[in-house]
Amino acid sequence: MSQTLTLYTNPMSRGQIARWMLEEVGAPYETVLLDYGTTMKAPDYLAINPMGKVPAIVHDGRVVTECAAICAYLADAFPAANLAPPPADCHAYYRWLFFAAGPVESAVTNRALGFVLPEGRDRTAGYGTFDATMDALESAIATGPWICGDQFTAADVYVGAQIDWGLTFQSIPSRPAFERYAARLRTRPAYQRQKATDSALIAAMQKQG
Template structure:
């Protein structure tokens, strides 16, 4: 499988590393330096945002973390990291992929930057405000048994759990029993333990 991953060990690109472990596939890993290599004309031709991660598969360029995770899960469909197209759980899978990449990412980033949403603005903001997004997160995780799509662990779990592990570590999200229970289930995955052991030494 001729895959190339442009990434940085101190970026969200490590989420793809975890997914690759879960999928059991090989990928050429190309470390790209912040603010220098990422901003070169050559790299900007690959990703005009000048960010990582970027996955290149036989000349096809995929950036945006959620898109990379979904692409790899479908490319390696035999590994079962995405519900089948005719499985109703596919809808839950999509919901989580888009929630974590859209409303939650926006709400969490705005909060980190101190950008507030007043009551008059809520109707114009897709996620309402941070409290709305957090509540939606907790309600959704309360239904996870044990994973987002029930018994099936998916690429959405990698994306969501990686975000939660990081935000808890950085005190960017309030702890909750639903979050803790979900992450305890995920942390039992051999792929997560291998991933965590490797990156604890980076």
């Protein structure tokens, strides 16, 4: 019996990360496009993700939300794609996957929203300071070529999407290590397929007005 795999997304969202991971996996999947404020908040989708946000995937009836979780789940669900290291070598994989989902996401979002920590309260925030977070993020990819050495993994999809997006929209500072890492990511066929698909969907949405 064939497996069913469905991506719920909007092309102008973090759903691009999930699609990239799906393209890396190489398994066939269906796409359901949702609109902000309408179908994304409708009862049918809220039954899948009570947050009313995308992306989400449903794999043979199993629901997974949150981009980092989707990346890790797909790597485990499709081991033939070789997107997760063996258990004995998974320390960097888990470390930086969750670092990007926690401190990086918080630091970048707070900075973009203009939130400034009160003087001397950096210990209160999980990420400490924005600059310290960026320094730590750089250390994850400085020795390369990938987070787990020579093996490209789901951690590179998630961490890489954060860096690639951040450089594009200037929410992450341009540093030589970040630029080199992003350049390597952009040569991957799966990345290019995802960008082509979502860019075409965005163009169609904008044309419809």
